[in-house]
Amino acid sequence: MTLRRLAFVSTLVLVLPASLAAQQPRQADSPSQDGSGTYLKLGLAHWQRNIFDSQSLSQWRGNLFGSDFDLTSAALEIETYFDRPHLQLSGWFVGYRKDALRYSDSGHMVHAGLFRSFNLAVFELRTSGGVEWGVPSLNFDTTVFDDRDDGIVRYNHIFPVKNADIPFIGTKRDGAVYPFIELSVVQRPGRFLLEGGMRINIVEFRFDDYEVDAADEITYAFTEKRLLLPYLFVNLGLKLF
Amino acid sequence: MSSSIIIKPPAPWQRRGPQRRNRVALFLLVLFASTSISTACEDRRSPLGPSDPGSSNPRLALEVTQQWSPYVGVQVTGEALEAYQDALSLLLRSGQLKGVRVEISRGSLAAGARVIKAIGALGVELLGLISNEYLFDQDIEQVIDRIFAMYPEIRYFQVGNEITTILPTSGPTMTIERYMAVFQRIYDHVQTRYPGRAILLTQSTLGFSLYGPTELETMAELGLADMDPTKVIIAINDYEPQSATQYVGLLGSTLRRYRVWVTESGVANPDAHIGFVQGGYPLLRNYLRAERIYWFVMWGGDSGSDTDFSLIKNPGSYPDYWTSPLFRLLTGSSN
Numbered sequence: 001m002t003l004r005r006l007a008f009v010s011t012l013v014l015v016l017p018a019s020l021a022a023q024q025p026r027q028a029d030s031p032s033q034d035g036s037g038t039y040l041k042l043g044l045a046h047w048q049r050n051i052f053d054s055q056s057l058s059q060w061r062g063n064l065f066g067s068d069f070d071l072t073s074a075a076l077e078i079e080t081y082f083d084r085p086h087l088q089l090s091g092w093f094v095g096y097r098k099d100a101l102r103y104s105d106s107g108h109m110v111h112a113g114l115f116r117s118f119n120l121a122v123f124e125l126r127t128s129g130g131v132e133w134g135v136p137s138l139n140f141d142t143t144v145f146d147d148r149d150d151g152i153v154r155y156n157h158i159f160p161v162k163n164a165d166i167p168f169i170g171t172k173r174d175g176a177v178y179p180f181i182e183l184s185v186v187q188r189p190g191r192f193l194l195e196g197g198m199r200i201n202i203v204e205f206r207f208d209d210y211e212v213d214a215a216d217e218i219t220y221a222f223t224e225k226r227l228l229l230p231y232l233f234v235n236l237g238l239k240l241f
Numbered sequence: 242m243s244s245s246i247i248i249k250p251p252a253p254w255q256r257r258g259p260q261r262r263n264r265v266a267l268f269l270l271v272l273f274a275s276t277s278i279s280t281a282c283e284d285r286r287s288p289l290g291p292s293d294p295g296s297s298n299p300r301l302a303l304e305v306t307q308q309w310s311p312y313v314g315v316q317v318t319g320e321a322l323e324a325y326q327d328a329l330s331l332l333l334r335s336g337q338l339k340g341v342r343v344e345i346s347r348g349s350l351a352a353g354a355r356v357i358k359a360i361g362a363l364g365v366e367l368l369g370l371i372s373n374e375y376l377f378d379q380d381i382e383q384v385i386d387r388i389f390a391m392y393p394e395i396r397y398f399q400v401g402n403e404i405t406t407i408l409p410t411s412g413p414t415m416t417i418e419r420y421m422a423v424f425q426r427i428y429d430h431v432q433t434r435y436p437g438r439a440i441l442l443t444q445s446t447l448g449f450s451l452y453g454p455t456e457l458e459t460m461a462e463l464g465l466a467d468m469d470p471t472k473v474i475i476a477i478n479d480y481e482p483q484s485a486t487q488y489v490g491l492l493g494s495t496l497r498r499y500r501v502w503v504t505e506s507g508v509a510n511p512d513a514h515i516g517f518v519q520g521g522y523p524l525l526r527n528y529l530r531a532e533r534i535y536w537f538v539m540w541g542g543d544s545g546s547d548t549d550f551s552l553i554k555n556p557g558s559y560p561d562y563w564t565s566p567l568f569r570l571l572t573g574s575s576n
Contacts, residue, residue, distance in 0.1 A: 106486040135486060143530045157530040162490035170451045171458045173490040206493060212500065212532065216440055218471050220498060 035119075037082035039193045041237035043075035045097065047139075047229070070137040071139050072106075073099040077235065081117070093128070099137035107137035117186065128182035132201060136160050136176050140203075140229075151214030161204040161224065178203045184233075193237030201229040242555040272362045278531065302570055308522045309571060310534035311339040312368075313552070315360060317353045320539050324556030325356070328539065328568070329363050337571040340366035341447035342399070342504060342535045345388055347374050354391060361394050363522055368442070368504070368535070369395040376401050376423050376473060377413055382430045389435060399476055399504065400424050401444035405456065417456050420444060428468055441473050445504045448479025454487030470498040477531070478505035482524035489528055501529050514567035528570040 077095030092114050099107030113130020141159040150155070164175040184197025209221040268363065311508030313332070315325060332338035343357050361367050369392055371384075378384050388398070401420060408414045415423075431439055443460065446453035457465075457475070465473070475496060479485065492501060503525050508517040525531045543554055554563040569575065 103483050105484050136522075138483075138486060138489065138528055141489060143527050145526060145532075155532070157493075157532060159489065159493050162493060170487045171454050171491050173494045174487055175490075194421055206497075208493075208497065208530075210500075210530075216471065218500065222497070240414050 011105055011206050015176060017212070035188070036081045038078065038080045038240045039237035041075075041077040041079060041095070041193060041195070041235045043077060043095075043097075043195075043233050043235035045073040045199070045231045045233040047099075047231040048224065057164075071096050071100060071137065073231070074101065075233070075235070077237075078240075079237070088116060089114050090126075093130075097132075098114075102181040103138065106135045107139070109134035109136065113180070113182070115182075122187075124186040124188070126182070126184045126186050126195075126197070128184070129179065130182075131177060131179055133164060133177040134175060135166060136203075138240055140205075153210075153212045155210050157206075157208045157210070161205055161206055163204070176203070188239075191239040193235070193239070195237070196233070197237040198230055198232055201231075203227055203229055249358070257325065258296040263576050265403065291403050300572070301515070305518050305567070305570055306337065309337060310522060310531075310536075311337050311537040312342065312533050313338065313340075313539050314342040314535045314537045315539045316541065317343050317349070317356045318540070318556075319352050319356055321556035322356050322359055324559040324562045325360060325539065326551060326558060327385050328553050328562075328564070329360065329365065331572040331574065332372065333363060333365065334566075335572045338365060340368060340533070340535075341539075342368040342370060344370040344372055344402075345392070346372040347376075350391075357392070358394075360570040366397075367392070367395045368397040368399060370399045370402055370504075373401050373404055373408060373415070373444075376404065376415060376420065381423055381426055382434075385427055385430055388433075389438065395439075397442060397474075399442035399444070400427055402504070403447060403478060404444045406447060406452070417459050418463060421460055421465070424460075425464050432469075432472065441506065442476040442502065443473065445476040445478040448488070448503070448506075449484045451487055454491055457488070458491055458495070461491070466495050470500070474500045475503050476502055476504045477529060478537075479503050479525055480506060480508070480537075482506070482521040482528070485524070485528040492529060501531050503529065503534040505539040506534050507550045509546070511549060511551075511565040511567070513553075514565055515570060518567065 075095055075097040077093055079091055079093035079095075081091040083091070092112070094112045095110070097109045097111070099109065101107075109132050111130050111132040113128050115126050115128035118125045141157075142159045143155055146154040160176050162173040162176050164177040165172050165173040178201055180199055180201045182197055182199045184195050186193065186195045188194075203226065205225055205227050207223045207225065211219045287327065311332075313329075315329075329338060329341070341360055343360060344353075345357070346353055357367065357369075369388070371388060375381070375384050375388075400423070404415050404420045405417050424441075428441060431441060443457075443465065446457045446460075457477075475492070477488065492499075506517075506525060508514060508521075522534055525534055536552065538547060538550050539552050540554065540556055541549075541551045548554065552565050552568040554565075556562050564572075564574065
């Protein structure tokens with residue numbers, strides 16, 4: 001089911017801009033000659049607080065900036081627009097995002113990706129894809145306990161799979177790596193770059209159920225799923241050269 | 242293929258000089274950065290709530306008792322026994338106590354046993370911490386036989402505590418490799434000689450910095466991960482719940498099947514005890530999936546570094562001993 005959703009969203013992200021672009025006057029389906037350059041971008045992102053109640057976009061709640069959100073991230077990114085398309089791509093970017101600023105031990109993610117930009121009448125529509133690696137925020141870990149009167153303890157532990165190593169420090173499986181896709185709207189007035197959009201991280205999660213009875217017998221039910229973790233972002237960039 | 246270029250008249254901001262544009266751009270970038278950071282800071286989840294706002298606040302009391310884990314560490318000291326019995330009874334009657342962690346120490350075996358058995362007689366479940374000093378004994382199996390015979394009422398035994406960090410360098414110290422060899426012997430002995438008699442807890446690794454997690458990872462590599470997860474529980478002492486990142490990966494992979502108990506947690510400031518339970522305990526459950534959290538400590542002495550962890554002080558002045566705001570809130574007492 002999740003894979004079907006993933007395929008659906010991926011198709012939307014990748015095909016929709018092309019479809020829209022095809023309907024526009026063919027003024028520029030790729031960055032124009034003076035559109036090349038390298039930008040330094042600062043960004044702000046907002047995540048949904050409880051991803052476990054709504055595991056896909058179809059169930060995403062509408063109150064984007066209401067009390068259901070409490071994870072805000074700050075990002076720094078460098079991106080380059082090619083002077084002409086290469087393999088249908090308009091540019092590349094690398095960046096760093098800090099999730100949950102209070103906690104210095106987690107929520108450090110670096111990413112790299114490629115994008116394709118479509119010049120529409122008043123803005124650019126951009127699709128991007130890439131890979132993110134780092135120590136995910138502990139905001140994504142949750143455990144719900146049910147201590148019953150008969151001595152049985154049940155709990156459900158949900159967490160992103162740590163499938164990568166952060167070399168030279170800590171334990172061997174302390175990091176995560178996963179792909180992402182992005183859809184954004186960009187304007188580049190003069191030296192500025194203004195961008196707003198949505199990123200969807202495609203992260204594998206584990207859903208572990210434990211039950212410990214009064215005699216300390218323990219039973220497990222472990223499952224894994226790839227979840228789509230969407231967040232909204234805005235970026236402000238300045239052209240470096 | 243060349244792309245067409247649409248030439249538009251310059252916008253007002255484009256007609257200004259390049260220096261001014263640069264200044265405006267720089268100003269806006271700095272403004273955006275500062276706004277981003279201040280907004281991001283607003284999502285801070287403080288692990289510490291308000292300090293001792295008083296036990297007369299029923300909403301606060303409900304919040305704290307919902308997060309509280311009904312387990313406490315008690316230092317086995319005969320001089321405090323009356324106060325212990327009184328304080329533990331109060332917690333029991335309030336429904337805020339199920340179990341107590343006590344140290345089984347070689348130095349004061351008989352006196353310690355008297356205190357431990359008096360505490361057990363209150364009806365609390367006991368977690369017996371087999372003192373580090375025992376682990377140097379050449380015949381560790383015989384030590385286990387004696388302890389099991391002395392404490393038939395205890396089902397949970399922890400084998401050592403912070404073994405590589407707590408022992409003074411002036412005396413014998415133990416590496417984690419040597420510890421795991423001892424732990425393996427005890428595990429084998431218990432499974433062979435006393436099947437079903439006891440659940441063993443590992444020595445507590447420290448919960449902050451990278452040291453504890455990497456030590457636990459080494460323990461897993463040295464045989465812990467091959468032991469039966471229904472016979473062994475992972476023990477962690479964690480005083481900094483927000484720094485559990487390195488444990489998370491380990492507990493979610495190699496040690497995924499093992500239960501986790503936090504055998505010591507707390508804060509050395511009576512005014513911050515309540516906030517620690519409110520903010521820190523949920524993090525320990527979330528990140529470490531800790532089934533239990535033992536508060537450190539019922540009484541940490543009337544002076545010294547552990548004293549401000551205490552739920553009670555001056556036990557010698559029983560029945561007029563001091564109680565912390567957290568203790569008063571849990572028991573609903575006013576004194």
